[in-house]
Amino acid sequence: MAQDELVTVDVSRLRARRAADDARSRTLSNSVAAIQKLIRRQTGEAITDFGMITKGDRVMVCLSGGADSHTLLDTLLHLQRMAPVRFEIVAVNLDQKQPGFPAEVLPHYLKTLGVDFHIVEQDTYSIVKDKIPEGKTTCSLCSRLRRGILYRVASELGASKIALGHHRDDILQTFLLNLFYGGQLKAMPPKLLSDDGKHVVIRPLAYCREVDIKKYAAAREFPIIPCDLCGSQPNLKRSAMRTLINTWEKEDPSRIRSMFTAMTQVTPSHLLDRHLFDFDAQAARDDDTD
Numbered sequence: 261m262a263q264d265e266l267v268t269v270d271v272s273r274l275r276a277r278r279a280a281d282d283a284r285s286r287t288l289s290n291s292v293a294a295i296q297k298l299i300r301r302q303t304g305e306a307i308t309d310f311g312m313i314t315k316g317d318r319v320m321v322c323l324s325g326g327a328d329s330h331t332l333l334d335t336l337l338h339l340q341r342m343a344p345v346r347f348e349i350v351a352v353n354l355d356q357k358q359p360g361f362p363a364e365v366l367p368h369y370l371k372t373l374g375v376d377f378h379i380v381e382q383d384t385y386s387i388v389k390d391k392i393p394e395g396k397t398t399c400s401l402c403s404r405l406r407r408g409i410l411y412r413v414a415s416e417l418g419a420s421k422i423a424l425g426h427h428r429d430d431i432l433q434t435f436l437l438n439l440f441y442g443g444q445l446k447a448m449p450p451k452l453l454s455d456d457g458k459h460v461v462i463r464p465l466a467y468c469r470e471v472d473i474k475k476y477a478a479a480r481e482f483p484i485i486p487c488d489l490c491g492s493q494p495n496l497k498r499s500a501m502r503t504l505i506n507t508w509e510k511e512d513p514s515r516i517r518s519m520f521t522a523m524t525q526v527t528p529s530h531l532l533d534r535h536l537f538d539f540d541a542q543a544a545r546d547d548d549t550d
């Protein structure tokens with residue numbers, strides 16, 4: 261496929277494919293259908309809670325080929341059909357030229373879905389290999405390069421929102437990483453304005469559990485492409501956070517629910533950030549009441 265080729269599928273084919281997709285959904289087992297319903301409900305709630313998608317939006321869905329981004333695209337396509345608000349979807353895959361990347365898989369799949377899509381070919385693999393010493397984790401530089409390319413493509417496609425497949429567990433892991441190693445009370449925003457103010461990044465799966473997404477993606481037999489074809493070493497700290505969260509979830513699921521809820525109910529006066537809460541003003545008020 262030519263570089264940066266935009267593929268638009270005609271409307272009648274789109275309707276036919278989506279009808280086929282709905283028919284496939286109807287054949288899911290009860291347990292998978294329940295997960296599908298849950299993911300769709302949680303995604304709808306997150307979109308509403310954070311005002312992620314509004315009328316007339318052109319949403320660029322970043323499809324890496326992993327379970328998360330496949331589930332994101334599948335769910336947004338469903339919500340597009342059901343939501344009272346009209347918005348467009350264009351799927352974008354970045355072919356980073358990793359060895360063994362099966363370049364034909366996603367274009368074939370996206371054609372069968374009947375969704376507009378765009379394949380970007382850019383060799384970030386060579387850059388990352390050149391800059392990062394052998395045996396080190398390359399994901400951080402890779403992600404930064406990918407983000408820059410996706411911002412450029414979003415501008416070219418006129419996308420008003422950039423949707424990423426991060427989910428609840430990614431947010432919790434990031435929260436713990438910042439807490440344990442970064443010295444910051446900070447997670448991953450469900451909605452983010454880029455530094456230059458030109459792009460809005462959204463994470464519609466923010467309320468969805470990783471375990472549900474994995475089960476759903478496996479049941480739907482999405483054509484999964486592993487991210488680690490590049491041979492990067494796993495990020496050991498993030499893996500440790502994942503293990504911690506999974507262990508806690510098994511011991512007491514309410515603990516994880518509480519952690520996540522805590523991020524939605526912050527009390528600045530009971531933390532120690534002098535920029536977030538004006539302790540001097542409070543002291544003055546306290547003096548007045550003495």
Ligand code: SF4
Nearest residue numbers: 398399402487490492
């Ligand atoms: S595993 Fe490889 S392709 Fe995936 S983010 Fe890390 S460096 Fe990039």
